[in-house]
Amino acid sequence: MKHITIIAAAGAMLLAGCSGGTADADGDGEITAKEVADKSKAEGIKPEPGLYKSTITMTELDVPGMPAEMKGHGAGQVITTEDCLTQEEVDKGFEELMKQGQNGECSYETFNLNGGKLDAVMVCKSPEGSARMTMSGTTSATSSEFTAESKMNFEGMGEATLKFTGKHERIGDCKAK
Structure with missing residues (x-):
């Protein structure tokens, strides 16, 4: 599993702002990033542009075939990044923001x-396998905190589980380029 996928998915929650209810506009049982974006746009919800600090902490890792002595390996690993969300990116809408960095084709089973x-379930399909991530937490236009569990099926190996927490906070304005 790629760290960028985890961070991007976590970042998507920060960028989601605040919206109520389920975003399954076409009623097909699958909530796409476009449906989430359209619902957020219709409600006039946008994140604040600025510099954001994201901290993802792995709390559990279980991979099929992992030697017993490696049980718990990776737990406590922390990934911290700083990213600038510009007004131009905010103006492009949530659909484009949420697509960035995803590994494969992703859609939402639920997004509330x-x-x-926050209560959401995202499913991503890629050549490496399929992943299902459940997320819950709190969010605002400038911060979010959540817990997540991702399960990914590896062909011929079985299902791996990754649990992590995420925190995103606006820490200031973007630096001039």
Whole structure:
């Protein structure tokens, strides 16, 4: 599993702002990034542009075939990044922001963000396999905190599980280039 996928998925939650209810506009049982973006846009919800610090902490890793002595390996690993969200990126809409960095084709089974409380399930399919990530937490236009569990099926190996926490916070304005 790629760290960028985890960070991008986590970042998507920060960028989601605050919206209520489920975004499955066409009623097909699958919530696409476009449906989430359209719902957010219709409600006038946008994240604040600025410099964001993202901290992802792995809390559990279970991979099929992992030697017993490696059980828990990676737990506690922290990935911290700083990324600038410009006004231009905000103006492009959530659909484009949420697509960035995803490994494969992703859609939402559920995406509920109501009163700053997040509950979502995202499924991504790639040549390496399929992954299903459940996320819950809180979010605002300038910060979010959540827990997530990702399960990925590796052909011929079985299902790996990764659990992590994420925190995103606006720490200032973007630096001039």
